[in-house]
Amino acid sequence: MIRMFHVDKIYPNRIVALKDINVHIKKGEFVFLVGPTGAGKSTFLKLIYRGIIPTRGQVIIDGINISRLKPKYIPYLRRNIGIVFQDFKLLYDRTVYENIAFGLKAIGATNFEIRAQVKKVLNLVGLEHKKKAKPHLLSGGEQQKLCIARAIANEPMILLTDEPTGNLDPDTSWEIMQLLFHINIRGTTIVIASHDKLMVDQAKKRIIRLDRGHIIEDNPKGTY
Amino acid sequence: MIFENFGFYLKEALLSFRRNLLMYFASIMSITVIFIIVGIFLLISLNLNFLLEDLESQFEIVIYLKDDISTTELNNLKNDIASREGVREVTYISKEKAFQRLLKNFEEYKDIFEVIEGNPLPASLEVKTEDSSRIESIAKGIEKLKGIEDVEYNKGFLEKWFKITGFLHWGGIAISILLLVASVLIISNLTRITVYVRRNEIEIMSLMGATRWFIKWPFLIGGFLQGCIGAVIALATLYKIYFLVVDKVQQSIPFLPLITNRIELLPVGLIIVLVGCLIGFLGSMISVGRYILE
Numbered sequence: 001m002i003r004m005f006h007v008d009k010i011y012p013n014r015i016v017a018l019k020d021i022n023v024h025i026k027k028g029e030f031v032f033l034v035g036p037t038g039a040g041k042s043t044f045l046k047l048i049y050r051g052i053i054p055t056r057g058q059v060i061i062d063g064i065n066i067s068r069l070k071p072k073y074i075p076y077l078r079r080n081i082g083i084v085f086q087d088f089k090l091l092y093d094r095t096v097y098e099n100i101a102f103g104l105k106a107i108g109a110t111n112f113e114i115r116a117q118v119k120k121v122l123n124l125v126g127l128e129h130k131k132k133a134k135p136h137l138l139s140g141g142e143q144q145k146l147c148i149a150r151a152i153a154n155e156p157m158i159l160l161t162d163e164p165t166g167n168l169d170p171d172t173s174w175e176i177m178q179l180l181f182h183i184n185i186r187g188t189t190i191v192i193a194s195h196d197k198l199m200v201d202q203a204k205k206r207i208i209r210l211d212r213g214h215i216i217e218d219n220p221k222g223t224y
Numbered sequence: 225m226i227f228e229n230f231g232f233y234l235k236e237a238l239l240s241f242r243r244n245l246l247m248y249f250a251s252i253m254s255i256t257v258i259f260i261i262v263g264i265f266l267l268i269s270l271n272l273n274f275l276l277e278d279l280e281s282q283f284e285i286v287i288y289l290k291d292d293i294s295t296t297e298l299n300n301l302k303n304d305i306a307s308r309e310g311v312r313e314v315t316y317i318s319k320e321k322a323f324q325r326l327l328k329n330f331e332e333y334k335d336i337f338e339v340i341e342g343n344p345l346p347a348s349l350e351v352k353t354e355d356s357s358r359i360e361s362i363a364k365g366i367e368k369l370k371g372i373e374d375v376e377y378n379k380g381f382l383e384k385w386f387k388i389t390g391f392l393h394w395g396g397i398a399i400s401i402l403l404l405v406a407s408v409l410i411i412s413n414l415t416r417i418t419v420y421v422r423r424n425e426i427e428i429m430s431l432m433g434a435t436r437w438f439i440k441w442p443f444l445i446g447g448f449l450q451g452c453i454g455a456v457i458a459l460a461t462l463y464k465i466y467f468l469v470v471d472k473v474q475q476s477i478p479f480l481p482l483i484t485n486r487i488e489l490l491p492v493g494l495i496i497v498l499v500g501c502l503i504g505f506l507g508s509m510i511s512v513g514r515y516i517l518e
Binding site: 049051071072075076077078079080083089091093102103105106107108150154 | 229232243424425427428429430431432433434435436438439
Protein backbone atom coordinates (compact mmCIF):
# COMPACT_ATOMS: atom_id res chain seq x y z
CA MET A 1 0.00 0.00 0.00
CA ILE A 2 2.75 2.48 1.04
CA ARG A 3 6.33 2.01 -0.09
CA MET A 4 9.31 4.31 0.27
CA PHE A 5 12.63 3.64 -1.47
CA HIS A 6 15.78 5.51 -0.37
CA VAL A 7 13.76 8.61 0.45
CA ASP A 8 15.58 11.78 1.54
CA LYS A 9 13.84 15.01 2.40
CA ILE A 10 16.00 18.08 2.78
CA TYR A 11 14.13 21.36 3.31
CA PRO A 12 15.26 24.56 1.57
CA ASN A 13 16.88 25.74 4.82
CA ARG A 14 19.14 22.64 4.50
CA ILE A 15 17.53 20.86 7.42
CA VAL A 16 17.64 17.11 6.76
CA ALA A 17 14.19 15.85 7.82
CA LEU A 18 14.47 12.30 6.48
CA LYS A 19 17.50 10.32 5.31
CA ASP A 20 17.49 7.10 3.28
CA ILE A 21 14.06 5.89 4.35
CA ASN A 22 13.06 2.41 3.13
CA VAL A 23 9.72 1.20 4.34
CA HIS A 24 6.80 -0.98 3.30
CA ILE A 25 3.38 -0.65 4.93
CA LYS A 26 0.92 -3.30 3.74
CA LYS A 27 -2.78 -2.87 3.05
CA GLY A 28 -4.81 -2.97 6.26
CA GLU A 29 -1.82 -2.46 8.58
CA PHE A 30 -1.93 -0.34 11.72
CA VAL A 31 1.35 1.51 12.22
CA PHE A 32 2.62 3.88 14.89
CA LEU A 33 5.25 6.38 13.89
CA VAL A 34 7.14 7.29 17.05
CA GLY A 35 10.13 9.40 17.91
CA PRO A 36 11.07 12.71 19.54
CA THR A 37 9.98 16.09 18.19
CA GLY A 38 11.88 16.89 15.00
CA ALA A 39 12.52 13.19 14.24
CA GLY A 40 10.70 13.50 10.89
CA LYS A 41 7.24 12.05 11.70
CA SER A 42 5.22 14.87 10.16
CA THR A 43 7.48 14.93 7.10
CA PHE A 44 6.86 11.17 6.72
CA LEU A 45 3.08 11.77 6.70
CA LYS A 46 3.34 14.75 4.33
CA LEU A 47 5.26 12.62 1.83
CA ILE A 48 2.37 10.13 1.75
CA TYR A 49 -0.35 12.68 0.91
CA ARG A 50 2.05 14.57 -1.35
CA GLY A 51 2.02 17.69 0.77
CA ILE A 52 5.74 17.72 -0.11
CA ILE A 53 7.88 15.83 -2.61
CA PRO A 54 11.02 13.89 -1.66
CA THR A 55 14.41 15.41 -2.44
CA ARG A 56 15.58 11.95 -3.48
CA GLY A 57 14.00 8.50 -3.76
CA GLN A 58 10.53 7.21 -4.59
CA VAL A 59 7.21 7.16 -2.72
CA ILE A 60 4.77 4.57 -4.08
CA ILE A 61 1.12 4.63 -2.99
CA ASP A 62 -1.05 1.74 -4.16
CA GLY A 63 1.35 1.09 -7.03
CA ILE A 64 1.61 4.71 -8.17
CA ASN A 65 4.89 6.61 -7.93
CA ILE A 66 3.58 9.83 -6.44
CA SER A 67 6.97 11.57 -6.52
CA ARG A 68 6.39 11.94 -10.26
CA LEU A 69 2.67 12.62 -10.07
CA LYS A 70 1.54 15.57 -12.21
CA PRO A 71 -0.14 18.31 -10.12
CA LYS A 72 -3.50 17.77 -11.81
CA TYR A 73 -3.64 14.18 -10.49
CA ILE A 74 -2.83 15.07 -6.87
CA PRO A 75 -6.52 15.67 -5.92
CA TYR A 76 -7.35 12.13 -7.05
CA LEU A 77 -4.53 10.68 -4.91
CA ARG A 78 -5.80 12.60 -1.88
CA ARG A 79 -9.31 11.23 -2.31
CA ASN A 80 -7.87 7.88 -1.23
CA ILE A 81 -6.16 9.30 1.83
CA GLY A 82 -7.92 10.63 4.92
CA ILE A 83 -5.96 13.03 7.10
CA VAL A 84 -6.54 13.92 10.75
CA PHE A 85 -4.53 16.93 11.83
CA GLN A 86 -3.07 17.70 15.21
CA ASP A 87 -4.70 21.16 15.07
CA PHE A 88 -8.01 19.68 13.80
CA LYS A 89 -8.41 22.17 10.94
CA LEU A 90 -12.16 22.35 11.46
CA LEU A 91 -14.37 25.08 10.02
CA TYR A 92 -15.65 26.73 13.17
CA ASP A 93 -18.32 28.76 11.42
CA ARG A 94 -20.03 25.61 10.13
CA THR A 95 -21.94 22.89 11.90
CA VAL A 96 -20.67 19.36 12.53
CA TYR A 97 -22.79 18.15 9.61
CA GLU A 98 -21.51 20.90 7.29
CA ASN A 99 -17.88 20.22 8.18
CA ILE A 100 -18.18 16.68 6.85
CA ALA A 101 -20.48 17.58 3.96
CA PHE A 102 -18.09 20.33 2.84
CA GLY A 103 -15.27 17.86 2.29
CA LEU A 104 -17.53 15.44 0.43
CA LYS A 105 -18.87 18.19 -1.80
CA ALA A 106 -15.29 19.15 -2.60
CA ILE A 107 -14.73 15.75 -4.19
CA GLY A 108 -17.89 15.87 -6.23
CA ALA A 109 -20.34 13.79 -4.13
CA THR A 110 -24.04 14.32 -4.86
CA ASN A 111 -26.36 15.72 -2.19
CA PHE A 112 -27.94 12.28 -1.77
CA GLU A 113 -24.55 10.62 -1.27
CA ILE A 114 -23.51 13.35 1.13
CA ARG A 115 -26.62 12.93 3.33
CA ALA A 116 -26.18 9.15 3.51
CA GLN A 117 -22.43 9.23 4.09
CA VAL A 118 -22.49 11.97 6.76
CA LYS A 119 -25.19 10.07 8.69
CA LYS A 120 -23.12 6.89 8.47
CA VAL A 121 -19.85 8.37 9.75
CA LEU A 122 -21.53 10.45 12.46
CA ASN A 123 -23.14 7.25 13.75
CA LEU A 124 -19.79 5.49 13.61
CA VAL A 125 -18.02 8.14 15.72
CA GLY A 126 -21.07 8.70 17.93
CA LEU A 127 -21.73 12.33 17.07
CA GLU A 128 -25.11 11.93 15.34
CA HIS A 129 -26.87 13.85 18.14
CA LYS A 130 -24.51 16.83 17.72
CA LYS A 131 -24.74 17.23 13.97
CA LYS A 132 -26.24 20.73 14.23
CA ALA A 133 -23.68 22.00 16.77
CA LYS A 134 -20.78 24.24 15.85
CA PRO A 135 -17.34 22.70 16.60
CA HIS A 136 -16.45 25.20 19.35
CA LEU A 137 -19.30 23.75 21.42
CA LEU A 138 -17.71 20.27 21.26
CA SER A 139 -15.18 18.87 23.73
CA GLY A 140 -11.61 18.11 22.61
CA GLY A 141 -12.42 14.42 22.17
CA GLU A 142 -15.55 15.21 20.17
CA GLN A 143 -13.64 17.58 17.92
CA GLN A 144 -11.10 14.82 17.32
CA LYS A 145 -13.94 12.40 16.49
CA LEU A 146 -15.36 14.95 14.07
CA CYS A 147 -11.96 15.16 12.36
CA ILE A 148 -11.85 11.40 12.07
CA ALA A 149 -15.42 11.32 10.72
CA ARG A 150 -14.50 13.90 8.09
CA ALA A 151 -11.34 12.01 7.15
CA ILE A 152 -13.12 8.68 6.64
CA ALA A 153 -16.31 10.08 5.08
CA ASN A 154 -15.20 9.22 1.54
CA GLU A 155 -13.95 5.79 2.66
CA PRO A 156 -10.24 6.27 1.95
CA MET A 157 -7.76 3.40 1.65
CA ILE A 158 -5.32 5.11 4.01
CA LEU A 159 -5.92 7.17 7.17
CA LEU A 160 -3.08 9.38 8.41
CA THR A 161 -3.33 10.90 11.85
CA ASP A 162 -0.94 13.31 13.50
CA GLU A 163 -1.01 13.09 17.31
CA PRO A 164 -4.67 12.05 17.53
CA THR A 165 -4.61 11.80 21.33
CA GLY A 166 -2.26 14.75 21.87
CA ASN A 167 -4.40 16.90 24.14
CA LEU A 168 -6.87 14.35 25.44
CA ASP A 169 -7.31 12.67 28.82
CA PRO A 170 -6.46 8.91 28.99
CA ASP A 171 -10.11 7.73 28.81
CA THR A 172 -10.93 9.86 25.79
CA SER A 173 -7.63 8.89 24.18
CA TRP A 174 -8.49 5.23 24.54
CA GLU A 175 -11.94 5.88 23.08
CA ILE A 176 -10.30 7.50 20.06
CA MET A 177 -7.90 4.56 19.73
CA GLN A 178 -10.82 2.12 19.83
CA LEU A 179 -12.46 4.09 17.04
CA LEU A 180 -9.26 3.91 14.98
CA PHE A 181 -8.98 0.14 15.59
CA HIS A 182 -12.56 -0.20 14.42
CA ILE A 183 -11.83 1.73 11.23
CA ASN A 184 -8.73 -0.42 10.70
CA ILE A 185 -10.72 -3.66 11.04
CA ARG A 186 -12.89 -2.44 8.15
CA GLY A 187 -9.78 -2.55 5.95
CA THR A 188 -8.32 0.96 6.15
CA THR A 189 -4.55 1.22 6.46
CA ILE A 190 -3.74 3.48 9.40
CA VAL A 191 -0.54 5.43 10.10
CA ILE A 192 -0.40 7.36 13.36
CA ALA A 193 2.33 9.77 14.36
CA SER A 194 2.25 9.74 18.15
CA HIS A 195 3.97 10.75 21.34
CA ASP A 196 1.43 8.96 23.49
CA LYS A 197 3.48 6.25 25.23
CA LEU A 198 0.48 4.79 27.04
CA MET A 199 -1.55 4.35 23.85
CA VAL A 200 1.35 2.95 21.83
CA ASP A 201 2.17 0.41 24.55
CA GLN A 202 -1.46 -0.66 25.00
CA ALA A 203 -2.11 -1.01 21.27
CA LYS A 204 0.70 -3.51 20.61
CA LYS A 205 0.87 -2.66 16.93
CA ARG A 206 3.75 -2.17 14.47
CA ILE A 207 6.09 0.64 15.45
CA ILE A 208 8.40 2.59 13.17
CA ARG A 209 10.78 4.64 15.28
CA LEU A 210 12.39 7.69 13.76
CA ASP A 211 15.32 9.64 15.11
CA ARG A 212 16.93 12.62 13.39
CA GLY A 213 15.49 11.53 10.06
CA HIS A 214 16.52 7.87 10.25
CA ILE A 215 14.46 4.75 10.93
CA ILE A 216 16.14 3.26 13.98
CA GLU A 217 13.55 0.59 14.74
CA ASP A 218 10.80 -1.17 12.81
CA ASN A 219 9.07 -3.61 15.16
CA PRO A 220 5.86 -5.52 14.26
CA LYS A 221 4.68 -5.48 17.91
CA GLY A 222 6.71 -2.86 19.64
CA THR A 223 6.37 -0.56 22.61
CA TYR A 224 7.22 3.14 23.03
CA MET B 225 -17.35 21.74 -14.56
CA ILE B 226 -18.43 25.27 -13.58
CA PHE B 227 -22.02 24.66 -14.71
CA GLU B 228 -22.18 21.32 -12.94
CA ASN B 229 -21.47 22.86 -9.54
CA PHE B 230 -22.43 26.48 -10.23
CA GLY B 231 -25.11 26.42 -7.53
CA PHE B 232 -22.55 25.29 -4.95
CA TYR B 233 -19.97 27.87 -6.03
CA LEU B 234 -22.50 30.69 -5.90
CA LYS B 235 -23.81 29.51 -2.54
CA GLU B 236 -20.27 29.38 -1.14
CA ALA B 237 -19.48 32.83 -2.54
CA LEU B 238 -22.65 34.33 -1.01
CA LEU B 239 -22.07 32.48 2.27
CA SER B 240 -18.63 34.02 2.43
CA PHE B 241 -20.20 37.46 1.81
CA ARG B 242 -22.62 36.89 4.69
CA ARG B 243 -19.98 35.60 7.08
CA ASN B 244 -17.47 38.34 6.35
CA LEU B 245 -19.95 41.14 5.76
CA LEU B 246 -17.84 43.97 7.16
CA MET B 247 -14.76 42.94 5.22
CA TYR B 248 -16.64 42.61 1.94
CA PHE B 249 -18.40 45.92 2.63
CA ALA B 250 -15.01 47.63 3.07
CA SER B 251 -13.70 45.95 -0.07
CA ILE B 252 -16.73 46.94 -2.17
CA MET B 253 -16.60 50.52 -0.86
CA SER B 254 -12.90 50.77 -1.77
CA ILE B 255 -13.64 49.52 -5.27
CA THR B 256 -16.50 52.04 -5.50
CA VAL B 257 -14.24 54.93 -4.48
CA ILE B 258 -11.53 53.89 -6.97
CA PHE B 259 -14.04 53.67 -9.79
CA ILE B 260 -15.61 57.02 -8.88
CA ILE B 261 -12.14 58.58 -9.20
CA VAL B 262 -11.44 56.74 -12.47
CA GLY B 263 -14.92 57.68 -13.72
CA ILE B 264 -14.56 61.36 -12.84
CA PHE B 265 -11.28 61.37 -14.70
CA LEU B 266 -12.81 59.63 -17.72
CA LEU B 267 -15.71 62.10 -17.82
CA ILE B 268 -13.40 65.11 -17.59
CA SER B 269 -11.23 63.74 -20.38
CA LEU B 270 -14.26 62.95 -22.57
CA ASN B 271 -15.64 66.44 -22.12
CA LEU B 272 -12.26 67.98 -22.76
CA ASN B 273 -12.04 66.08 -26.04
CA PHE B 274 -15.56 67.19 -26.89
CA LEU B 275 -14.62 70.82 -26.19
CA LEU B 276 -11.41 70.56 -28.22
CA GLU B 277 -13.21 69.03 -31.17
CA ASP B 278 -15.77 71.83 -31.02
CA LEU B 279 -13.04 74.48 -30.98
CA GLU B 280 -11.01 72.77 -33.67
CA SER B 281 -14.00 72.58 -35.98
CA GLN B 282 -13.90 76.37 -36.04
CA PHE B 283 -10.31 76.53 -37.32
CA GLU B 284 -10.05 77.47 -40.97
CA ILE B 285 -7.76 78.60 -43.78
CA VAL B 286 -8.60 81.95 -45.37
CA ILE B 287 -7.43 82.39 -49.00
CA TYR B 288 -7.41 86.01 -50.17
CA LEU B 289 -7.99 86.26 -53.91
CA LYS B 290 -6.48 88.69 -56.39
CA ASP B 291 -8.91 91.40 -57.51
CA ASP B 292 -8.45 90.54 -61.18
CA ILE B 293 -9.37 86.84 -60.87
CA SER B 294 -11.88 85.76 -63.52
CA THR B 295 -15.03 83.74 -62.80
CA THR B 296 -13.61 80.70 -64.61
CA GLU B 297 -10.37 80.92 -62.66
CA LEU B 298 -12.32 81.30 -59.42
CA ASN B 299 -14.47 78.24 -60.16
CA ASN B 300 -11.43 76.18 -61.12
CA LEU B 301 -9.64 77.24 -57.96
CA LYS B 302 -12.66 76.47 -55.82
CA ASN B 303 -13.08 73.03 -57.39
CA ASP B 304 -9.36 72.32 -57.12
CA ILE B 305 -9.29 73.12 -53.41
CA ALA B 306 -12.57 71.33 -52.67
CA SER B 307 -11.25 68.14 -54.32
CA ARG B 308 -8.10 68.07 -52.13
CA GLU B 309 -7.84 65.41 -49.47
CA GLY B 310 -8.80 66.57 -46.00
CA VAL B 311 -10.86 69.55 -47.20
CA ARG B 312 -14.37 69.52 -45.75
CA GLU B 313 -15.92 72.71 -47.03
CA VAL B 314 -15.00 75.71 -49.26
CA THR B 315 -17.04 78.90 -48.99
CA TYR B 316 -16.65 81.85 -51.31
CA ILE B 317 -16.85 85.26 -49.69
CA SER B 318 -17.21 88.01 -52.29
CA LYS B 319 -15.73 91.50 -51.82
CA GLU B 320 -19.24 92.82 -51.06
CA LYS B 321 -19.99 90.11 -48.52
CA ALA B 322 -16.65 90.75 -46.81
CA PHE B 323 -17.46 94.44 -46.51
CA GLN B 324 -20.95 93.69 -45.16
CA ARG B 325 -19.41 91.45 -42.53
CA LEU B 326 -16.96 94.17 -41.56
CA LEU B 327 -19.78 96.65 -41.17
CA LYS B 328 -21.81 94.20 -39.14
CA ASN B 329 -18.96 93.17 -36.86
CA PHE B 330 -17.78 96.72 -36.21
CA GLU B 331 -21.03 98.66 -36.24
CA GLU B 332 -19.69 101.25 -33.79
CA TYR B 333 -17.06 102.37 -36.35
CA LYS B 334 -19.66 102.85 -39.09
CA ASP B 335 -18.66 106.52 -39.46
CA ILE B 336 -15.08 105.66 -40.29
CA PHE B 337 -16.12 103.08 -42.93
CA GLU B 338 -18.36 105.68 -44.62
CA VAL B 339 -15.29 107.85 -45.25
CA ILE B 340 -13.53 105.02 -47.10
CA GLU B 341 -14.05 105.21 -50.82
CA GLY B 342 -14.90 101.96 -52.61
CA ASN B 343 -14.31 98.50 -51.13
CA PRO B 344 -10.69 97.83 -50.11
CA LEU B 345 -11.36 94.27 -48.97
CA PRO B 346 -10.37 91.32 -51.17
CA ALA B 347 -12.69 88.43 -52.06
CA SER B 348 -11.75 85.23 -50.26
CA LEU B 349 -12.28 81.48 -49.95
CA GLU B 350 -12.79 80.07 -46.45
CA VAL B 351 -11.60 76.48 -46.22
CA LYS B 352 -12.64 74.18 -43.39
CA THR B 353 -10.68 70.94 -42.97
CA GLU B 354 -11.72 67.54 -41.71
CA ASP B 355 -8.83 67.39 -39.28
CA SER B 356 -7.24 70.50 -37.83
CA SER B 357 -3.81 68.88 -37.70
CA ARG B 358 -3.71 68.98 -41.53
CA ILE B 359 -4.39 72.71 -41.82
CA GLU B 360 -0.72 73.60 -42.31
CA SER B 361 -0.03 71.01 -45.03
CA ILE B 362 -3.23 71.88 -46.90
CA ALA B 363 -2.47 75.61 -46.66
CA LYS B 364 1.06 75.10 -47.99
CA GLY B 365 -0.28 73.17 -50.96
CA ILE B 366 -2.71 75.90 -51.83
CA GLU B 367 -0.28 78.88 -51.53
CA LYS B 368 1.27 78.39 -54.96
CA LEU B 369 -1.98 78.24 -56.92
CA LYS B 370 -2.80 80.92 -59.51
CA GLY B 371 -5.06 83.86 -58.59
CA ILE B 372 -4.16 83.84 -54.91
CA GLU B 373 -2.96 86.95 -53.11
CA ASP B 374 -2.33 85.47 -49.66
CA VAL B 375 -3.10 82.44 -47.46
CA GLU B 376 -3.71 82.85 -43.72
CA TYR B 377 -4.10 80.11 -41.13
CA ASN B 378 -2.75 81.31 -37.81
CA LYS B 379 0.44 79.29 -37.85
CA GLY B 380 1.81 80.30 -34.44
CA PHE B 381 -1.47 79.72 -32.66
CA LEU B 382 -1.93 76.29 -34.24
CA GLU B 383 1.54 75.19 -33.14
CA LYS B 384 0.83 76.20 -29.55
CA TRP B 385 -2.61 74.61 -29.72
CA PHE B 386 -1.28 71.25 -30.78
CA LYS B 387 1.41 71.37 -28.10
CA ILE B 388 -1.22 71.92 -25.41
CA THR B 389 -3.71 69.34 -26.71
CA GLY B 390 -0.89 66.81 -27.21
CA PHE B 391 0.19 67.36 -23.62
CA LEU B 392 -3.39 66.94 -22.38
CA HIS B 393 -3.86 63.80 -24.48
CA TRP B 394 -0.67 62.00 -23.36
CA GLY B 395 -1.00 63.28 -19.80
CA GLY B 396 -4.53 61.84 -19.76
CA ILE B 397 -3.35 58.45 -20.97
CA ALA B 398 -0.53 58.38 -18.40
CA ILE B 399 -2.86 59.26 -15.50
CA SER B 400 -5.45 56.70 -16.68
CA ILE B 401 -2.83 53.95 -16.72
CA LEU B 402 -1.59 54.94 -13.26
CA LEU B 403 -5.12 54.92 -11.84
CA LEU B 404 -5.85 51.56 -13.41
CA VAL B 405 -2.66 49.97 -12.11
CA ALA B 406 -3.38 51.39 -8.65
CA SER B 407 -6.89 49.95 -8.69
CA VAL B 408 -5.65 46.50 -9.75
CA LEU B 409 -3.11 46.52 -6.90
CA ILE B 410 -5.66 47.67 -4.31
CA ILE B 411 -8.27 45.12 -5.38
CA SER B 412 -5.71 42.34 -5.56
CA ASN B 413 -4.62 43.15 -2.00
CA LEU B 414 -8.20 43.29 -0.77
CA THR B 415 -8.90 39.90 -2.31
CA ARG B 416 -5.75 38.55 -0.72
CA ILE B 417 -7.19 39.46 2.68
CA THR B 418 -10.52 37.76 1.93
CA VAL B 419 -8.66 34.68 0.71
CA TYR B 420 -6.41 34.74 3.77
CA VAL B 421 -9.44 34.74 6.07
CA ARG B 422 -10.64 31.58 4.32
CA ARG B 423 -7.25 29.88 3.98
CA ASN B 424 -8.39 27.07 6.29
CA GLU B 425 -11.22 26.12 3.96
CA ILE B 426 -8.88 26.23 0.98
CA GLU B 427 -6.37 23.98 2.71
CA ILE B 428 -9.05 21.52 3.85
CA MET B 429 -10.61 21.32 0.37
CA SER B 430 -7.19 20.85 -1.14
CA LEU B 431 -6.29 18.04 1.32
CA MET B 432 -9.64 16.35 0.85
CA GLY B 433 -8.90 16.06 -2.84
CA ALA B 434 -10.77 18.97 -4.41
CA THR B 435 -9.42 20.06 -7.78
CA ARG B 436 -7.80 23.48 -8.13
CA TRP B 437 -10.71 24.85 -10.11
CA PHE B 438 -13.26 23.53 -7.65
CA ILE B 439 -11.48 25.52 -4.94
CA LYS B 440 -11.01 28.59 -7.09
CA TRP B 441 -14.50 29.12 -8.49
CA PRO B 442 -16.27 30.36 -5.32
CA PHE B 443 -13.49 32.93 -4.85
CA LEU B 444 -13.54 33.96 -8.48
CA ILE B 445 -17.32 34.39 -8.37
CA GLY B 446 -16.94 36.31 -5.09
CA GLY B 447 -14.28 38.57 -6.62
CA PHE B 448 -16.38 39.06 -9.73
CA LEU B 449 -19.40 40.06 -7.61
CA GLN B 450 -17.32 42.44 -5.47
CA GLY B 451 -15.93 44.16 -8.55
CA CYS B 452 -19.32 44.26 -10.23
CA ILE B 453 -21.23 45.61 -7.22
CA GLY B 454 -18.50 48.19 -6.52
CA ALA B 455 -18.51 49.36 -10.13
CA VAL B 456 -22.31 49.57 -10.32
CA ILE B 457 -22.51 51.65 -7.13
CA ALA B 458 -19.73 53.88 -8.52
CA LEU B 459 -21.63 54.22 -11.78
CA ALA B 460 -24.89 55.22 -10.09
CA THR B 461 -23.04 57.78 -7.97
CA LEU B 462 -21.17 59.16 -10.98
CA TYR B 463 -24.41 59.46 -12.95
CA LYS B 464 -26.01 61.57 -10.22
CA ILE B 465 -22.92 63.72 -9.67
CA TYR B 466 -22.28 64.25 -13.38
CA PHE B 467 -25.70 65.56 -14.31
CA LEU B 468 -25.81 67.71 -11.18
CA VAL B 469 -22.46 69.31 -12.15
CA VAL B 470 -23.45 69.64 -15.82
CA ASP B 471 -26.65 71.49 -14.80
CA LYS B 472 -24.71 73.90 -12.60
CA VAL B 473 -22.03 74.52 -15.24
CA GLN B 474 -24.55 75.11 -17.98
CA GLN B 475 -26.34 77.64 -15.81
CA SER B 476 -23.18 79.65 -15.22
CA ILE B 477 -21.41 79.15 -18.58
CA PRO B 478 -24.20 78.41 -21.09
CA PHE B 479 -21.99 78.38 -24.21
CA LEU B 480 -19.54 75.77 -22.88
CA PRO B 481 -20.05 72.57 -24.89
CA LEU B 482 -20.58 69.54 -22.56
CA ILE B 483 -21.69 65.98 -23.24
CA THR B 484 -25.29 65.64 -22.12
CA ASN B 485 -26.35 62.83 -24.43
CA ARG B 486 -26.76 59.71 -22.31
CA ILE B 487 -26.01 57.42 -25.26
CA GLU B 488 -22.60 59.06 -25.71
CA LEU B 489 -21.91 58.35 -22.03
CA LEU B 490 -22.95 54.70 -22.28
CA PRO B 491 -19.44 53.44 -23.20
CA VAL B 492 -18.04 55.01 -20.00
CA GLY B 493 -20.61 53.09 -17.95
CA LEU B 494 -19.96 49.86 -19.77
CA ILE B 495 -16.19 50.24 -19.41
CA ILE B 496 -16.47 50.88 -15.66
CA VAL B 497 -18.71 47.85 -15.03
CA LEU B 498 -16.70 45.52 -17.28
CA VAL B 499 -13.35 46.60 -15.86
CA GLY B 500 -14.83 46.27 -12.35
CA CYS B 501 -15.93 42.67 -12.96
CA LEU B 502 -12.67 41.79 -14.69
CA ILE B 503 -10.46 43.29 -11.99
CA GLY B 504 -12.46 41.55 -9.25
CA PHE B 505 -12.11 38.24 -11.09
CA LEU B 506 -8.39 38.64 -11.82
CA GLY B 507 -7.63 39.94 -8.33
CA SER B 508 -9.09 36.77 -6.79
CA MET B 509 -7.39 34.58 -9.37
CA ILE B 510 -3.95 35.93 -8.39
CA SER B 511 -4.59 35.67 -4.65
CA VAL B 512 -6.35 32.32 -4.34
CA GLY B 513 -3.57 30.32 -6.01
CA ARG B 514 -1.20 31.06 -3.13
CA TYR B 515 -3.09 28.96 -0.61
CA ILE B 516 -3.83 25.89 -2.69
CA LEU B 517 -1.55 23.12 -1.55
CA GLU B 518 0.20 21.15 -4.22
